[in-house]
Amino acid sequence: MAENQYQLLKQKRFFPFFITQALGAFNDNVYKNSLVTLFTYTAVSSAQNEGFLVNLAAIIFILPFFLFSATSGQFAEKYSKAKSIRNIKLLEIGIMLLACVGFYLQSVNFLLFVLFLMGLQSTLFGPIKYSIMPQYLKEKELVGANGLVEMSTFLAILLGLILGIALTNLEPYGRIAICSVVVLISLVGYWSSRQIPVLPAVEPTLKINWNPITETAKTFKYVKSNRTVMLSVLGISWFWFFGATILAQLPTFSKSTLGGDEYVYMLLMAAFSVGIGLGSLLCEKMSGRKVEIGLVPFGAIGMTLFSIDIYFTNHTTDALPILSATEFLQHWNNWHVLIDATLIGVFGGFFIVPLYALIQQRCPKNHVSRVIAGNNILNALFMVLSGITALILLSLNFSIPEIILITGILNAVVSIYIFTVVPEFLMRFLVWILINLLYRIRLTGLNKIPDEGAAVIVCNHVSFMDALIIAGCCRRPVRFVMDHRIFKTPILSFIFKTAKAIPIAPAKENPELMNKAFDQVAEYLEEGELVCIFPEGKITSTGEINTFKAGIEKIIARTPVPVIPMALSGLWGSFFSRKDGPAMGTIPKRFWSKIAVTIGQVVPSSEVSAAHLQQQVSQLRGERP
Structure with missing residues (x-):
């Protein structure tokens, strides 16, 4: 090629x-x-x-x-x-x-x-x-x-x-x-x-x-x-x-x-x-x-x-x-x-x-x-x-x-x-403008994401921009599962809704919304779509990767598909991260920052576990949070 x-x-x-x-x-x-x-x-x-x-x-x-x-x-x-x-x-x-x-x-x-x-x-x-x-x-x-x-x-x-x-x-x-x-x-x-x-x-x-x-x-x-x-x-x-x-x-x-x-x-x-x-x-x-x-x-x-x-x-x-x-x-x-x-x-x-x-x-x-x-x-x-x-x-x-x-x-x-x-055109335009204005992305391993067929991407969660960065890097449409509060973020909510993202809430907070989210994930995967989840369940407040929750195991048990580990690095300390307090709480200090998106080897559905995927993502991220 x-x-x-x-x-x-x-x-x-x-x-x-x-x-x-x-x-x-x-x-x-x-x-x-x-x-x-x-x-x-x-x-x-x-x-x-x-x-x-x-x-x-x-x-x-x-x-x-x-x-x-x-x-x-x-x-x-x-x-x-x-x-x-x-x-x-x-x-x-x-x-x-x-x-x-x-x-x-x-x-x-x-x-x-x-x-x-x-x-x-x-x-x-x-x-x-x-x-x-x-x-x-x-x-x-x-x-x-x-x-x-x-x-x-x-x-x-x-x-x-x-x-x-x-x-x-x-x-x-x-x-x-x-x-x-x-x-x-x-x-x-x-x-x-x-x-x-x-x-x-x-x-x-x-x-x-x-x-x-x-x-x-x-x-x-x-x-x-x-x-x-x-x-x-x-x-x-x-x-x-x-x-x-x-x-x-x-x-x-x-x-x-x-x-x-x-x-x-x-x-x-x-x-x-x-x-x-x-x-x-x-x-x-x-x-x-x-x-x-x-x-x-x-x-x-x-x-x-x-x-x-x-x-x-x-x-x-x-x-x-x-x-x-x-x-x-x-x-x-x-x-x-x-x-x-x-x-x-x-x-x-x-x-x-x-x-x-x-x-x-x-x-x-x-x-x-x-x-x-x-x-x-x-x-x-x-x-x-x-x-x-x-x-x-x-x-x-x-x-x-x-x-x-x-x-x-x-x-x-x-x-x-x-x-x-057709709001998809405008949505992709906003994504393209945002990520190209704010970041210089070093992308590694994009060929690991299949051109067709169902798969789940799992990634660490560093900032409110994570989903947009991933969507901007992938050649295929990606259906994101995200915290319902992030889903409702002003301006970004238009992008998430247009991209058919899936809002989810903890079982203790809203069990009905959680079950609906799992149903939507299964439906997308059965249709051969690409779904991305953040198994930590929340944006990191320390820069370190939080423990991956078992939701990914539940998804794969219901719909066995390959899982693709992915890591984001370089976003910690950005305007959209939670370093030094709430995200987006101060004036942005940097633009066109260098960040990295690294994609690892596909994990077969039979080998999927939350702990194993967390280890894979941690290795891909390296020392730079």
């Missing part, structure tokens, strides 16, 4: 695919940006027509995703993905030859038809692009791999923009140069696709349903059956509504608001693309190589703040395109716009990468392609709606800056709604 995402670039099971998909995205963007440049700076003179053609092109490219994704998802399951990619790249070569005909004829309508065919080719590739990774990679590599793919996609947007503009301006040979380059890129892409290792199809007996309507309905029925996947699909689709709306406005925004030539548009796209790439690459490090949905609200907040800020930085509507890139960069206000665009991209990466990885993680391998196809259908619908919304707003005389402002406000409204309906 690769130690980090960059190691994947040295491995044949990922690198040829990575190059192939990057070249495909690059070719799409060379062609699309050549058209956009022609529409914006060469083919037309009316600002209103420019906006219309640019948004129309966006709709035409995305329309095939809406029409043909259900069928392409089935192809991706039924046939070998590597062989399918090669056939798709051959199709790309043919489409690029047609593009040459369109440029020769100088026909806008024919070039838009070729753009539709490019959308069709991308539709066929889309389900394979995201479903091939779970087939070739391990689960722990998915976040990093998705980060690399998203980075390369937006780097392709940037390089395609630069090359598309540069080739268009090579008059009188611009169209010849465009044709030569797009055909060459498609040929190299086909060559790289030949290097992808061939694996068997995941569902070779699948019978193709050629009716896109019924197959689409069937796909969404399956997606809806998995709530987590459905929410991820909705989140990704909203991201593409937001992104498509913003990106479609940038050419005219660069010209009529910023007063720049096509190279200013290039700078703005560069800032956005570099931001997306940086945010995507940072996801693996920020999530600890696990699928961390807490990054999604973080991303949504940044996307909203910085898209709104762009409006207030500059909302001119009638500037003349007279500034070169060098002149544009001489004004701080323009740097402010570029910083906003970059940060929109960074936070967009935080938003999108965990959602794609979550779909790949939670779907069976023989259904990922069809789920991604369903995702692409919904993405396409949202992107078409994005183009239609922009066209309607333009027809109502809203300016380009106002459309960007409205999009930012809509993102805030949609995000608040999603995180209200």
Whole structure:
């Protein structure tokens, strides 16, 4: 297994695919940006027509995703993905030859038809692009791999923009140069696709349903059956509504608001693309190589703040395109716009990468392609709606800056709604923020926690933050058993309730609550969940481990499952511990403290005893309380 995402670039099971998909995205963007440049700076003179053609092109490219994704998802399951990619790249070569005909004829309508065919080719590739990774990679590599793919996609947007503009301006040979380059890129892409290792199809007996309507309905029925996947699909689709709306406005925004030539548009796209790439690459490090949905609200907040800020930085509507890139960069206000665009991209990466990885993680391998196809259908619908919304707003005389402002406000409204309906996202965000703000965690033995199946984690109890730290470190959801008074702690109670923690009380205090807690633990374990208990029954007031109580033996006797010992160290003396009196009773004296989470060897259910587990946890903790 690769130690980090960059190691994947040295491995044949990922690198040829990575190059192939990057070249495909690059070719799409060379062609699309050549058209956009022609529409914006060469083919037309009316600002209103420019906006219309640019948004129309966006709709035409995305329309095939809406029409043909259900069928392409089935192809991706039924046939070998590597062989399918090669056939798709051959199709790309043919489409690029047609593009040459369109440029020769100088026909806008024919070039838009070729753009539709490019959308069709991308539709066929889309389900394979995201479903091939779970087939070739391990689960722990998915976040990093998705980060690399998203980075390369937006780097392709940037390089395609630069090359598309540069080739268009090579008059009188611009169209010849465009044709030569797009055909060459498609040929190299086909060559790289030949290097992808061939694996068997995941569902070779699948019978193709050629009716896109019924197959689409069937796909969404399956997606809806998995709530987590459905929410991820909705989140990704909203991201593409937001992104498509913003990106479609940038050419005219660069010209009529910023007063720049096509190279200013290039700078703005560069800032956005570099931001997306940086945010995507940072996801693996920020999530600890696990699928961390807490990054999604973080991303949504940044996307909203910085898209709104762009409006207030500059909302001119009638500037003349007279500034070169060098002149544009001489004004701080323009740097402010570029910083906003970059940060929109960074936070967009935080938003999108965990959602794609979550779909790949939670779907069976023989259904990922069809789920991604369903995702692409919904993405396409949202992107078409994005183009239609922009066209309607333009027809109502809203300016380009106002459309960007409205999009930012809509993102805030949609995000608040999603995180209200699905509090798990907000809960994971709060956990992620708290533990990353307060602690630097040294994690040892995470691989000891099984990726699936029931187990009980036992851990020493040092502070009110223990459960949050453990939840933030584990790749799987953890159901905590905790003292009912800790469960009711202000602010933290929202997190505990959302995480489906189990409040418990001593038998002398509330026997009914105690029995209910044991019943809930048994229920979770029977469902294959991961449960964590603190066998001491209370937070230490001395820094030493209190005697483990026999509750763990009762749990295992009722539901025999493996037990995983875990130790926390470095938390004693923190704001949330009981050193020198009640916890949280003074002003915090330290932030970003070094702490350790150490996980030991799994103890079989037949060897479980409270005394033995206490000894294991004590050894793992060592001398540092």
